[in-house]
């Protein structure tokens with residue numbers, strides 16, 4: 001990546017790169033509200049200001065090139081950056097017909113994309129309700145579920161169960177299905193009818209319990225909560241097949257039992273795959289690893305590889321048969337958007353699904369992911385603070401602990417995970433941490449060489465950060 005924006009800019013104006021950087025940082029602080037990052041930190045880090053990206057590399061305004069093990073930072077850039085094939089499909093769709101309302105016309109790209117999704121989705125998940133992002137997909141999924149129960153004559157089934165440490169977005173529904181104390185404080189009052197369950201956190205299970213016993217106990221806790229609430233009041237459960245933030249791969253029996261419990265009480269399972277769906281875990285959908293079929297799957301990020309925003313709630317035929325049982329005359333309600341089934345976003349989605357199929361990217365993720373996980377596990381055994389290395393495909397978590405034997409965590413105020421991601425950025429390597437779980441989620445196109453470099457990048461960042469600790 002040569003000849004950056006910055007150098008071109010310098011050639012045409014008197015502004016130096018440093019002046020431009022300073023101006024952009026100050027304008028950003030004043031005009032763009034950045035979520036999750038303080039203005040102080042934007043100033044301290046002088047952005048960083050990304051100017052271009054290609055493959056698994058992101059270049060900043062100073063010409064520094066970062067190795068991107070985060071698919072752009074939040075897992076969306078699943079095809080890597082700068083794909084001409086996607087750009088061409090998007091440009092061509094804009095030229096042909098950029099948008100018409102779904103209320104007025106149906107459009108071909110959305111029909112084709114929904115058919116392609118149905119082909120790769122598990123079981124009888126057939127029908128996509130397209131929205132613009134992950135939060136909207138979750139919101140729409142809860143509306144579909146409520147409509148399903150109302151249509152079946154059970155309007156009292158309105159509550160949703162969700163699990164601690166999960167994340168389902170930032171609309172009122174997403175925030176209400178989150179144990180984040182920030183959401184609870186700042187956005188109060190949240191929506192009623194959201195009931196919190198414990199996470200299924202295998203590494204932190206009670207000592208002496210096998211994984212299978214723990215999976216069973218977690219599932220039993222769900223059933224107990226349903227009975228406490230009254231099954232006639234519970235509409236659904238919002239649960240990612242593999243919660244991505246802490247990479248909580250569940251025991252194999254857990255989701256099977258969850259499925260049985262949902263069926264027993266006529267409760268629908270919304271498998272929120274906004275983060276992990278569309279190839280990330282080495283299967284198209286995370287739930288496939290456990291041989292279970294959800295009632296609704298939500299996707300976003302990977303469905304368009306971050307090229308254009310799109311999200312979808314994908315409902316099973318069984319659910320749809322209820323929702324449109326009357327031929328649509330009193331069609332069950334789900335709120336639509338101006339940009340529902342946006343033709344340009346759907347064209348991007350088709351280009352992405354073509355690339356995933358033609359380049360066998362799901363296989364690539366499975367093979368390279370297995371290699372990376374094995375390497376990290378071998379390295380982790382030699383490091384006194386690597387408590388657990390877990391994951392599937394290109395979703396990998398490394399849990400750092402103070403004491404490996406007792407699994408005692410580091411004091412939260414040491415901010416060990418944060419130190420790792422900072423060390424990574426210093427070394428031009430992008431990794432993330434949630435608490436002290438360091439996570440990697442590269443683009444599905446990452447090659448063996450890329451993955452080797454990611455192994456070097458993350459182990460170096462962890463070792464550097466551990467070297468900075470008070471002990």
Ligand SMILES: Cc1ncc(COP(=O)(O)O)c(C=O)c1O
Nearest residue numbers: 133134135167168169272274275
């Ligand atoms: C599992 C899950 N659900 C929902 C969302 C919200 O998606 P968005 O940020 O596109 O609104 C996210 C975002 O990271 C997510 O990981």
